[in-house]
Amino acid sequence: DAGVTQSPTHLIKTRGQHVTLRCSPISGHKSVSWYQQVLGQGPQFIFQYYEKEERGRGNFPDRFSARQFPNYSSELNVNALLLGDSALYLCASSLARSSSYEQYFGPGTRLTVT
């Protein structure tokens, strides 16, 4: 089975622009979570989506938004990009929302804001 896939792999944007990152979960997984990983740190939780609804949100500004589609794939949108948004954005999928289910991460999208 294919793992979690993310696109694009790398992205370079300019301050003030917006960006859309995409994630396809493992087949059969209904929950998708987004994390931001700044170089040298552990991933930080941004959002969790389950059954197309936002179920959790981390301490990130409203410039960050996301959605989940009927096929359970997901998009993360970031508006008005800042230099500090440069990071590896990770998507994780799990069967369901509970902590009883393992979360599997994709390879990430490396975003560079200049």
Next chain:
Amino acid sequence: QQQVKQSPQSLIVQKGGISIINCAYENTAFDYFPWYQQFPGKGPALLIAIRPDVSEKKEGRFTISFNKSAKQFSLHIMDSQPGDSATYFCAASIAGGTSYGKLTFGQGTILTVHP
């Protein structure tokens, strides 16, 4: 309340040695404790996980030890190999409330295994 503190920041071990990474948490509501391995340019890969109802879990060369009263858990890598050189993250998640299923990560440990 939500923090997970990980140590050491970096670790150098000789091939065949034992690597030990420690984590401590404050929130007693955490009920799931996974460890992830991350290679440069890759996403974290689930290595092994434990729940508070057991004190130890072993999978191959990897063992998690869990001390509920001390709110600490650790990863032991036996017979460490150069291919184990990577960054290791502990994490914890909480059942219920707005943090349902959210993983809280430690800061990471860079492991280097010398041949």
